[in-house]
Amino acid sequence: MNEEILINFTPQETRVAVLQQGVVQELHIERTASRGLVGNVYLGRIARILPGMQSAFIDVGLERTAFLHVADIWQPREVTQERTPERAAERPIEKILAEGQSIVVQVIKDPIGTKGARLSTQISIAGRMLVYLPQEKHIGISQRIEDEAEREALRERIARLTPADEPGGFIVRTMAENASDAEFATDIAYLKKTWADIRDKAATAAPPAALYQELSLAQRVLRDFVNPDTARIVIDSRENFQKLTAFAAEYTPAVQPLLDHYTGQRPLFDLHGIEEEIQKALARRVDLKSGGYLIMDQTEAMTTIDVNTGGFVGVRNFDDTIFKTNLEAAIAIARQLRLRNLGGIIIVDFIDMDNCEHKKAVLEEFNKALASDHTRLTVSGFTQLGLVEMTRKRTRESLAHILCETCPTCDGRGEVKTARTVAYEILRELLREARQFNAREYRVLAVPAVVDLFLDEESQSLAMLSDFIGKSISLQSEPSYAPEQYDIVLM
Numbered sequence: 001m002n003e004e005i006l007i008n009f010t011p012q013e014t015r016v017a018v019l020q021q022g023v024v025q026e027l028h029i030e031r032t033a034s035r036g037l038v039g040n041v042y043l044g045r046i047a048r049i050l051p052g053m054q055s056a057f058i059d060v061g062l063e064r065t066a067f068l069h070v071a072d073i074w075q076p077r078e079v080t081q082e083r084t085p086e087r088a089a090e091r092p093i094e095k096i097l098a099e100g101q102s103i104v105v106q107v108i109k110d111p112i113g114t115k116g117a118r119l120s121t122q123i124s125i126a127g128r129m130l131v132y133l134p135q136e137k138h139i140g141i142s143q144r145i146e147d148e149a150e151r152e153a154l155r156e157r158i159a160r161l162t163p164a165d166e167p168g169g170f171i172v173r174t175m176a177e178n179a180s181d182a183e184f185a186t187d188i189a190y191l192k193k194t195w196a197d198i199r200d201k202a203a204t205a206a207p208p209a210a211l212y213q214e215l216s217l218a219q220r221v222l223r224d225f226v227n228p229d230t231a232r233i234v235i236d237s238r239e240n241f242q243k244l245t246a247f248a249a250e251y252t253p254a255v256q257p258l259l260d261h262y263t264g265q266r267p268l269f270d271l272h273g274i275e276e277e278i279q280k281a282l283a284r285r286v287d288l289k290s291g292g293y294l295i296m297d298q299t300e301a302m303t304t305i306d307v308n309t310g311g312f313v314g315v316r317n318f319d320d321t322i323f324k325t326n327l328e329a330a331i332a333i334a335r336q337l338r339l340r341n342l343g344g345i346i347i348v349d350f351i352d353m354d355n356c357e358h359k360k361a362v363l364e365e366f367n368k369a370l371a372s373d374h375t376r377l378t379v380s381g382f383t384q385l386g387l388v389e390m391t392r393k394r395t396r397e398s399l400a401h402i403l404c405e406t407c408p409t410c411d412g413r414g415e416v417k418t419a420r421t422v423a424y425e426i427l428r429e430l431l432r433e434a435r436q437f438n439a440r441e442y443r444v445l446a447v448p449a450v451v452d453l454f455l456d457e458e459s460q461s462l463a464m465l466s467d468f469i470g471k472s473i474s475l476q477s478e479p480s481y482a483p484e485q486y487d488i489v490l491m
Contacts, residue, residue: 007244042106060207061208066119105120441491
């Protein structure tokens with residue numbers, strides 16, 4: 001599959017689009033003022049321990065204290081026997097940590113919404129071919145490398161390149177399938193030097209302090225995004241093209257020939273229709289080619305996706321119409337999850353199907369479409385209610401949370417009160433004001449729709465209230481007000 005990666009640079013932000021066959025599959029945005037924290041290593045101070053939650057809040061120098069759960073505290077294998085959250089949690093957190101203690105931690109999940117960053121004490125440093133685990137003497141292989149003989153061969157090669165008496169282990173990444181021993185050796189040396197620098201800083205720094213910062217988005221593209229299908233990486237900034245070329249020459253030589261500097265007059269993202277795709281990725285509704293559509297709602301707890309036939313009527317019978325719509329929706333949903341970077345619990349409400357073979361085919365198509373997603377996910381299949389439950393690992397903010405904020409008018413409800421509802425609120429407020437204050441007159445300031453209602457359909461209600469309180473009530477239209485906004489001025 002032909003894949004292109006486009007990188008758009010401005011002083012304020014870096015934007016990356018991953019295209020397959022000319023269609024946008026992923027969008028990544030990193031702003032200079034608020035870079036992601038995942039992968040960063042800090043020397044923190046334990047601010048508070050919560051035994052009831054088996055958690056601790058760690059001050060690492062961020063705006064909010066970060067969160068460390070007992071299951072994310074690394075303990076030697078000889079203590080826990082087997083590294084599972086259940087076994088690690090057998091020892092209570094108050095017996096492991098103490099308030100005021102200094103601790104080296106790594107961010108495993110960015111701050112999302114009102115939640116602080118999530119931390120782990122098990123450090124891992126990613127390289128091009130390998131991930132270094134300085135606290136573990138273990139060699140693991142990426143699950144995407146499925147051939148057992150190849151997995152064992154890779155494990156033996158790494159073992160030969162690492163002295164048995166040296167601490168630390170490695171995880172072999174997917175892109176290392178065809179790597180040479182020289183490339184592995186270079187990666188190992190780089191990762192061990194990085195860890196040595198972190199330890200040296202931790203020994204002399206006073207908490208809270210940053211010990212290691214993860215690579216920028218553009219550098220992570222060269223390290224993590226490139227795969228055998230990647231045909232080229234297009235960069236629209238000469239300065240950053242030169243920087244990335246130098247970075248590739250030192251750390252990812254195989255990627256260097258793929259770099260291409262775009263010099264055209266038309267903006268790179270406009271040329272490939274990326275700007276339009278960004279706007280579509282923020283919309284609640286996603287139209288399908290057949291005429292059906294998806295409705296996607298992202299909430300604090302989960303993301304729900306509803307599939308509808310819309311204008312698609314099919315050519316045979318209703319069951320075939322539903323089946324074809326669900327098949328198309330399965331592919332579209334997999335793409336939207338990557339495009340919008342949706343994570344956490346995801347519930348998909350496919351159109352109800354009575355045919356078990358149709359259900360099986362839709363689930364197979366959905367899993368097939370999800371196979372190209374590099375983020376860890378699980379799909380539980382259809383529930384008794386006909387819903388598909390799945391989870392997708394959430395480490396960074398979704399696209400909508402990066403680009404948008406809660407609407408100040410509706411406060412995130414997605415709807416506003418009607419003019420009549422606001423008018424009735426004003427009548428109740430006028431009555432309260434009249435009982436509290438002895439004003440000569442009351443003036444109501446509201447949007448034109450509410451004022452027009454008081455002058456027409458609700459004029460009698462306003463007159464009755466004026467007679468009841470024995471005061472005159474005047475109206476003033478304020479076009480600049482939000483739909484639910486109003487003020488009552490005592491004259």
